[in-house]
Amino acid sequence: MHFDVLTLFPEMFEGFLGSSIMKRAIDQGLVTTSVVNFREYSTNKHRTVDDTPYGGGGGMVLKPEPLFRAVEDLTKDEPVRPPVLMMSPQGTPYTQKKAEELARHDRLILLCGHYEGFDERIREHLVDEEISIGDFVLTGGELPAMVLMDSVIRLIPGVLGNESSAETDSFTTGLLEYPQYTRPAEFRGWRVPDVLLSGHHAEIDRWRRRQALKRTLERRPDLLESAELTEEDRAWIREMTQGNGGRKD
Known part of the structure; x- marks a missing residue:
């Protein structure tokens, strides 16, 4: 199974993916990952990925261009685009059943937000599903993405060694x-x-x-x-x- 993670802070995933069951799954070739800083897909020389919201208000909003360009580049050779999941407190509450459902896919793309949130056009035209790990707000989507990856990866046959553990x-x-x-x-x-x-x-x-x-x-x-x-x-x-x-x- 392959995970593409789009984040502004790829270094946050180094310890997570380099330890314990996650590391073992990767070392055994059961899981592959690509942690991408979507700032690289910004369309201006300053690598800007956010801007002030139309209509006023506090905080900054993630622009659509970098995320659309990143997903389109990562999937340009795919005949069918894999599911694009947004980590969001507005999403569907995450459950074990959802983890089991996601574990049936060969590839998932996870969007980790930051700042005030996403431009609504990302939700409407790029994302297949929004997922929430609870009724609280975090600084960004990186920790929810790790939670999702952990819960899905441990369901992949061979990862735990003893298959009855997950059952x-x-x-x-x-x-x-x-x-x-x-x-x-x-x-x-x-x-x-x-x-x-x-x-x-x-x-x-x-x-x-x-x-x-x-x-x-x-x-x-x-x-x-x-x-x-x-x-x-x-x-x-x-x-x-x-x-x-x-x-x-």
């Missing part, structure tokens, strides 16, 4: 992830649940499913409205909500 993450199943434990079996008097030490895989799966349901019910009950639940799940949730929340299975 059981929070939100992938529609539920929050169940509690995890490792050695020692007892620490300061706190024991790992006996079922996890039993070696009985069916019982372990059952315990994990119910713990995921319990945690989701307690912390993010809104997720249960769209989660894929079995009749057994629904019966257990009813039992939990009717005052039997102290059970340990």
Whole structure:
């Protein structure tokens, strides 16, 4: 999979792409990236990429010419232009389902804004989708772009090594992830649940499913409205909500 990132601050991506799972994915050839300073596509000698807004107001607005020229240059050999995504607080809230959808593409182009925002013609005629990582405002789109890249890259087969890791993450199943434990079996008097030490895989799966349901019910009950639940799940949730929340299975 290939990512083109258009930003005024390409140096922000050096540590991100040179560390941890991102670096490993790139070293293995599973991911390629091109971080482009779109100032290089400015049409004047001063390399200006922004200007004051028509009608007045504070801040500076990103001009359309540099971004249009950058995207058109990067995609000139593509028979079909890959999706162009704008990182924006006005965009669609980002979810795990959206990450899974984006991971099916071979290439994505990410636009990282700065200053007051984008000329509206960029939104209307260049961008395929606007994406927001939350209801708050950041200095620029670089951090949201990194969040998107991280969440998508880890879904690419071979990146994590253990494919089941991504399958059981929070939100992938529609539920929050169940509690995890490792050695020692007892620490300061706190024991790992006996079922996890039993070696009985069916019982372990059952315990994990119910713990995921319990945690989701307690912390993010809104997720249960769209989660894929079995009749057994629904019966257990009813039992939990009717005052039997102290059970340990």
